[in-house]
Amino acid sequence: MLFTGEVRWCLLVPLVLLAFVSCDPSKAQSQVSAPRRLRFKVHSSSRLLVSWREPKGDVxxxxxxxxxxxxxxxxxxxxxxxxxxVLITDYNPSKDYIINVIAVRGREQSRPLRGRFKAKTAARGEGDRRDGSEPQRLTDPVGPPDGANEISGGILQSVPKCS
Structure with a gap:
Protein backbone atom coordinates (compact mmCIF):
# COMPACT_ATOMS: atom_id res chain seq x y z
CA MET A 1 0.00 0.00 0.00
CA LEU A 2 1.34 3.43 -1.00
CA PHE A 3 1.42 6.30 1.42
CA THR A 4 0.39 9.82 0.42
CA GLY A 5 4.05 10.96 0.25
CA GLU A 6 4.98 8.07 -2.03
CA VAL A 7 2.06 8.85 -4.36
CA ARG A 8 3.22 12.46 -4.72
CA TRP A 9 6.77 11.28 -5.39
CA CYS A 10 5.58 8.82 -8.08
CA LEU A 11 3.69 11.61 -9.84
CA LEU A 12 6.34 14.30 -9.39
CA VAL A 13 9.33 12.43 -10.88
CA PRO A 14 7.76 11.82 -14.33
CA LEU A 15 6.58 15.44 -14.51
CA VAL A 16 10.06 16.76 -13.68
CA LEU A 17 11.63 14.46 -16.30
CA LEU A 18 9.09 15.56 -18.91
CA ALA A 19 9.81 19.22 -18.17
CA PHE A 20 13.56 18.60 -18.45
CA VAL A 21 13.28 16.83 -21.80
CA SER A 22 10.94 19.42 -23.29
CA CYS A 23 13.27 22.29 -22.28
CA ASP A 24 16.39 20.75 -23.85
CA PRO A 25 17.27 23.15 -26.72
CA SER A 26 19.31 20.57 -28.65
CA LYS A 27 16.17 18.46 -29.20
CA ALA A 28 14.06 21.49 -30.14
CA GLN A 29 16.03 22.34 -33.30
CA SER A 30 14.23 21.55 -36.51
CA GLN A 31 15.71 19.36 -39.21
CA VAL A 32 17.12 20.83 -42.39
CA SER A 33 14.65 20.58 -45.28
CA ALA A 34 15.86 18.65 -48.32
CA PRO A 35 16.32 20.22 -51.76
CA ARG A 36 13.51 19.52 -54.23
CA ARG A 37 12.92 18.72 -57.91
CA LEU A 38 16.18 17.33 -59.25
CA ARG A 39 16.53 17.89 -63.01
CA PHE A 40 19.02 16.86 -65.65
CA LYS A 41 19.75 18.44 -69.01
CA VAL A 42 22.36 17.34 -71.54
CA HIS A 43 24.16 20.41 -72.89
CA SER A 44 26.60 18.56 -75.15
CA SER A 45 28.29 15.19 -75.51
CA SER A 46 30.57 16.08 -72.56
CA ARG A 47 28.36 18.36 -70.42
CA LEU A 48 25.44 17.52 -68.14
CA LEU A 49 23.59 20.24 -66.21
CA VAL A 50 22.08 19.12 -62.90
CA SER A 51 19.71 21.54 -61.15
CA TRP A 52 17.40 21.50 -58.14
CA ARG A 53 15.01 23.76 -56.26
CA GLU A 54 16.10 25.19 -52.95
CA PRO A 55 14.49 23.70 -49.87
CA LYS A 56 12.06 25.52 -47.64
CA GLY A 57 13.95 27.22 -44.83
CA ASP A 58 17.49 28.53 -44.54
CA VAL A 59 20.58 26.63 -45.66
CA VAL A 86 26.13 22.18 -61.25
CA LEU A 87 27.55 21.62 -64.71
CA ILE A 88 29.36 18.28 -64.99
CA THR A 89 32.00 18.69 -67.72
CA ASP A 90 33.36 15.14 -67.67
CA TYR A 91 29.97 13.73 -68.68
CA ASN A 92 30.01 10.47 -70.66
CA PRO A 93 26.72 9.60 -72.41
CA SER A 94 27.50 5.87 -72.26
CA LYS A 95 27.36 5.89 -68.43
CA ASP A 96 24.61 6.29 -65.86
CA TYR A 97 24.95 8.95 -63.17
CA ILE A 98 23.88 8.77 -59.54
CA ILE A 99 23.37 12.23 -58.01
CA ASN A 100 22.83 13.22 -54.36
CA VAL A 101 22.19 16.81 -53.25
CA ILE A 102 22.20 17.52 -49.51
CA ALA A 103 21.29 20.86 -47.90
CA VAL A 104 23.64 21.91 -45.09
CA ARG A 105 22.93 24.29 -42.20
CA GLY A 106 25.69 24.51 -39.61
CA ARG A 107 26.53 20.94 -38.64
CA GLU A 108 23.14 19.59 -39.72
CA GLN A 109 22.38 17.98 -43.07
CA SER A 110 19.12 17.24 -44.83
CA ARG A 111 18.18 13.87 -46.18
CA PRO A 112 19.62 13.58 -49.70
CA LEU A 113 17.68 14.42 -52.83
CA ARG A 114 18.63 11.47 -55.03
CA GLY A 115 18.39 10.93 -58.72
CA ARG A 116 19.71 8.69 -61.46
CA PHE A 117 20.32 9.89 -64.98
CA LYS A 118 20.36 7.25 -67.69
CA ALA A 119 21.85 8.90 -70.75
CA LYS A 120 21.01 6.04 -73.09
CA THR A 121 17.29 6.37 -72.34
CA ALA A 122 17.31 10.11 -72.98
CA ALA A 123 19.38 9.71 -76.15
CA ARG A 124 16.89 7.20 -77.62
CA GLY A 125 14.04 9.59 -76.99
CA GLU A 126 12.20 7.27 -74.60
CA GLY A 127 11.66 10.09 -72.13
CA ASP A 128 8.54 12.23 -72.32
CA ARG A 129 10.46 15.56 -72.40
CA ARG A 130 11.57 17.10 -75.69
CA ASP A 131 14.33 19.26 -74.17
CA GLY A 132 16.30 16.25 -72.84
CA SER A 133 15.62 17.09 -69.20
CA GLU A 134 14.22 14.56 -66.77
CA PRO A 135 12.50 16.09 -63.74
CA GLN A 136 12.29 13.97 -60.63
CA ARG A 137 9.01 15.59 -59.61
CA LEU A 138 6.47 17.05 -61.97
CA THR A 139 4.47 19.05 -59.42
CA ASP A 140 6.73 22.12 -59.23
CA PRO A 141 6.65 24.87 -61.88
CA VAL A 142 9.40 24.65 -64.47
CA GLY A 143 12.01 27.40 -64.43
CA PRO A 144 15.72 27.48 -65.25
CA PRO A 145 18.16 28.19 -62.41
CA ASP A 146 20.08 31.49 -62.60
CA GLY A 147 23.71 30.42 -62.02
CA ALA A 148 25.75 27.30 -62.47
CA ASN A 149 28.82 25.62 -61.07
CA GLU A 150 31.17 23.77 -63.35
CA ILE A 151 33.10 20.68 -62.33
CA SER A 152 36.21 20.12 -64.39
CA GLY A 153 38.73 17.67 -63.01
CA GLY A 154 37.42 18.23 -59.50
CA ILE A 155 37.74 22.03 -59.67
CA LEU A 156 34.69 24.25 -59.15
CA GLN A 157 34.36 27.15 -61.56
CA SER A 158 31.54 29.65 -61.78
CA VAL A 159 29.86 29.85 -65.19
CA PRO A 160 27.21 32.23 -66.55
CA LYS A 161 23.55 31.33 -66.93
CA CYS A 162 22.91 28.88 -69.76
CA SER A 163 20.43 29.99 -72.42
Missing part, protein backbone atom coordinates in the same frame (compact mmCIF):
# COMPACT_ATOMS: atom_id res chain seq x y z
CA UNK A 60 24.28 27.53 -45.58
CA UNK A 61 25.36 25.45 -48.58
CA UNK A 62 24.76 22.25 -50.52
CA UNK A 63 26.79 19.08 -50.69
CA UNK A 64 26.71 17.75 -54.27
CA UNK A 65 27.80 14.14 -54.80
CA UNK A 66 27.88 12.28 -58.10
CA UNK A 67 29.13 9.00 -59.41
CA UNK A 68 29.16 7.56 -62.91
CA UNK A 69 28.37 3.90 -63.43
CA UNK A 70 30.00 1.59 -64.24
CA UNK A 71 33.39 2.18 -62.69
CA UNK A 72 33.32 5.83 -61.67
CA UNK A 73 34.62 7.30 -58.44
CA UNK A 74 32.28 9.40 -56.33
CA UNK A 75 33.00 13.11 -56.65
CA UNK A 76 31.99 15.63 -54.00
CA UNK A 77 31.62 19.39 -54.17
CA UNK A 78 30.39 22.08 -51.79
CA UNK A 79 28.01 24.47 -53.55
CA UNK A 80 27.10 27.90 -52.18
CA UNK A 81 23.53 28.46 -51.01
CA UNK A 82 22.85 30.90 -53.86
CA UNK A 83 23.65 28.28 -56.52
CA UNK A 84 21.19 25.54 -57.36
CA UNK A 85 22.88 23.86 -60.29
Missing amino acids: DSYLFLYNSLPGGQQKEIIVSKSDTQ
Whole structure:
Protein backbone atom coordinates (compact mmCIF):
# COMPACT_ATOMS: atom_id res chain seq x y z
CA MET A 1 0.00 0.00 0.00
CA LEU A 2 1.34 3.43 -1.00
CA PHE A 3 1.42 6.30 1.42
CA THR A 4 0.39 9.82 0.42
CA GLY A 5 4.05 10.96 0.25
CA GLU A 6 4.98 8.07 -2.03
CA VAL A 7 2.06 8.85 -4.36
CA ARG A 8 3.22 12.46 -4.72
CA TRP A 9 6.77 11.28 -5.39
CA CYS A 10 5.58 8.82 -8.08
CA LEU A 11 3.69 11.61 -9.84
CA LEU A 12 6.34 14.30 -9.39
CA VAL A 13 9.33 12.43 -10.88
CA PRO A 14 7.76 11.82 -14.33
CA LEU A 15 6.58 15.44 -14.51
CA VAL A 16 10.06 16.76 -13.68
CA LEU A 17 11.63 14.46 -16.30
CA LEU A 18 9.09 15.56 -18.91
CA ALA A 19 9.81 19.22 -18.17
CA PHE A 20 13.56 18.60 -18.45
CA VAL A 21 13.28 16.83 -21.80
CA SER A 22 10.94 19.42 -23.29
CA CYS A 23 13.27 22.29 -22.28
CA ASP A 24 16.39 20.75 -23.85
CA PRO A 25 17.27 23.15 -26.72
CA SER A 26 19.31 20.57 -28.65
CA LYS A 27 16.17 18.46 -29.20
CA ALA A 28 14.06 21.49 -30.14
CA GLN A 29 16.03 22.34 -33.30
CA SER A 30 14.23 21.55 -36.51
CA GLN A 31 15.71 19.36 -39.21
CA VAL A 32 17.12 20.83 -42.39
CA SER A 33 14.65 20.58 -45.28
CA ALA A 34 15.86 18.65 -48.32
CA PRO A 35 16.32 20.22 -51.76
CA ARG A 36 13.51 19.52 -54.23
CA ARG A 37 12.92 18.72 -57.91
CA LEU A 38 16.18 17.33 -59.25
CA ARG A 39 16.53 17.89 -63.01
CA PHE A 40 19.02 16.86 -65.65
CA LYS A 41 19.75 18.44 -69.01
CA VAL A 42 22.36 17.34 -71.54
CA HIS A 43 24.16 20.41 -72.89
CA SER A 44 26.60 18.56 -75.15
CA SER A 45 28.29 15.19 -75.51
CA SER A 46 30.57 16.08 -72.56
CA ARG A 47 28.36 18.36 -70.42
CA LEU A 48 25.44 17.52 -68.14
CA LEU A 49 23.59 20.24 -66.21
CA VAL A 50 22.08 19.12 -62.90
CA SER A 51 19.71 21.54 -61.15
CA TRP A 52 17.40 21.50 -58.14
CA ARG A 53 15.01 23.76 -56.26
CA GLU A 54 16.10 25.19 -52.95
CA PRO A 55 14.49 23.70 -49.87
CA LYS A 56 12.06 25.52 -47.64
CA GLY A 57 13.95 27.22 -44.83
CA ASP A 58 17.49 28.53 -44.54
CA VAL A 59 20.58 26.63 -45.66
CA ASP A 60 24.28 27.53 -45.58
CA SER A 61 25.36 25.45 -48.58
CA TYR A 62 24.76 22.25 -50.52
CA LEU A 63 26.79 19.08 -50.69
CA PHE A 64 26.71 17.75 -54.27
CA LEU A 65 27.80 14.14 -54.80
CA TYR A 66 27.88 12.28 -58.10
CA ASN A 67 29.13 9.00 -59.41
CA SER A 68 29.16 7.56 -62.91
CA LEU A 69 28.37 3.90 -63.43
CA PRO A 70 30.00 1.59 -64.24
CA GLY A 71 33.39 2.18 -62.69
CA GLY A 72 33.32 5.83 -61.67
CA GLN A 73 34.62 7.30 -58.44
CA GLN A 74 32.28 9.40 -56.33
CA LYS A 75 33.00 13.11 -56.65
CA GLU A 76 31.99 15.63 -54.00
CA ILE A 77 31.62 19.39 -54.17
CA ILE A 78 30.39 22.08 -51.79
CA VAL A 79 28.01 24.47 -53.55
CA SER A 80 27.10 27.90 -52.18
CA LYS A 81 23.53 28.46 -51.01
CA SER A 82 22.85 30.90 -53.86
CA ASP A 83 23.65 28.28 -56.52
CA THR A 84 21.19 25.54 -57.36
CA GLN A 85 22.88 23.86 -60.29
CA VAL A 86 26.13 22.18 -61.25
CA LEU A 87 27.55 21.62 -64.71
CA ILE A 88 29.36 18.28 -64.99
CA THR A 89 32.00 18.69 -67.72
CA ASP A 90 33.36 15.14 -67.67
CA TYR A 91 29.97 13.73 -68.68
CA ASN A 92 30.01 10.47 -70.66
CA PRO A 93 26.72 9.60 -72.41
CA SER A 94 27.50 5.87 -72.26
CA LYS A 95 27.36 5.89 -68.43
CA ASP A 96 24.61 6.29 -65.86
CA TYR A 97 24.95 8.95 -63.17
CA ILE A 98 23.88 8.77 -59.54
CA ILE A 99 23.37 12.23 -58.01
CA ASN A 100 22.83 13.22 -54.36
CA VAL A 101 22.19 16.81 -53.25
CA ILE A 102 22.20 17.52 -49.51
CA ALA A 103 21.29 20.86 -47.90
CA VAL A 104 23.64 21.91 -45.09
CA ARG A 105 22.93 24.29 -42.20
CA GLY A 106 25.69 24.51 -39.61
CA ARG A 107 26.53 20.94 -38.64
CA GLU A 108 23.14 19.59 -39.72
CA GLN A 109 22.38 17.98 -43.07
CA SER A 110 19.12 17.24 -44.83
CA ARG A 111 18.18 13.87 -46.18
CA PRO A 112 19.62 13.58 -49.70
CA LEU A 113 17.68 14.42 -52.83
CA ARG A 114 18.63 11.47 -55.03
CA GLY A 115 18.39 10.93 -58.72
CA ARG A 116 19.71 8.69 -61.46
CA PHE A 117 20.32 9.89 -64.98
CA LYS A 118 20.36 7.25 -67.69
CA ALA A 119 21.85 8.90 -70.75
CA LYS A 120 21.01 6.04 -73.09
CA THR A 121 17.29 6.37 -72.34
CA ALA A 122 17.31 10.11 -72.98
CA ALA A 123 19.38 9.71 -76.15
CA ARG A 124 16.89 7.20 -77.62
CA GLY A 125 14.04 9.59 -76.99
CA GLU A 126 12.20 7.27 -74.60
CA GLY A 127 11.66 10.09 -72.13
CA ASP A 128 8.54 12.23 -72.32
CA ARG A 129 10.46 15.56 -72.40
CA ARG A 130 11.57 17.10 -75.69
CA ASP A 131 14.33 19.26 -74.17
CA GLY A 132 16.30 16.25 -72.84
CA SER A 133 15.62 17.09 -69.20
CA GLU A 134 14.22 14.56 -66.77
CA PRO A 135 12.50 16.09 -63.74
CA GLN A 136 12.29 13.97 -60.63
CA ARG A 137 9.01 15.59 -59.61
CA LEU A 138 6.47 17.05 -61.97
CA THR A 139 4.47 19.05 -59.42
CA ASP A 140 6.73 22.12 -59.23
CA PRO A 141 6.65 24.87 -61.88
CA VAL A 142 9.40 24.65 -64.47
CA GLY A 143 12.01 27.40 -64.43
CA PRO A 144 15.72 27.48 -65.25
CA PRO A 145 18.16 28.19 -62.41
CA ASP A 146 20.08 31.49 -62.60
CA GLY A 147 23.71 30.42 -62.02
CA ALA A 148 25.75 27.30 -62.47
CA ASN A 149 28.82 25.62 -61.07
CA GLU A 150 31.17 23.77 -63.35
CA ILE A 151 33.10 20.68 -62.33
CA SER A 152 36.21 20.12 -64.39
CA GLY A 153 38.73 17.67 -63.01
CA GLY A 154 37.42 18.23 -59.50
CA ILE A 155 37.74 22.03 -59.67
CA LEU A 156 34.69 24.25 -59.15
CA GLN A 157 34.36 27.15 -61.56
CA SER A 158 31.54 29.65 -61.78
CA VAL A 159 29.86 29.85 -65.19
CA PRO A 160 27.21 32.23 -66.55
CA LYS A 161 23.55 31.33 -66.93
CA CYS A 162 22.91 28.88 -69.76
CA SER A 163 20.43 29.99 -72.42
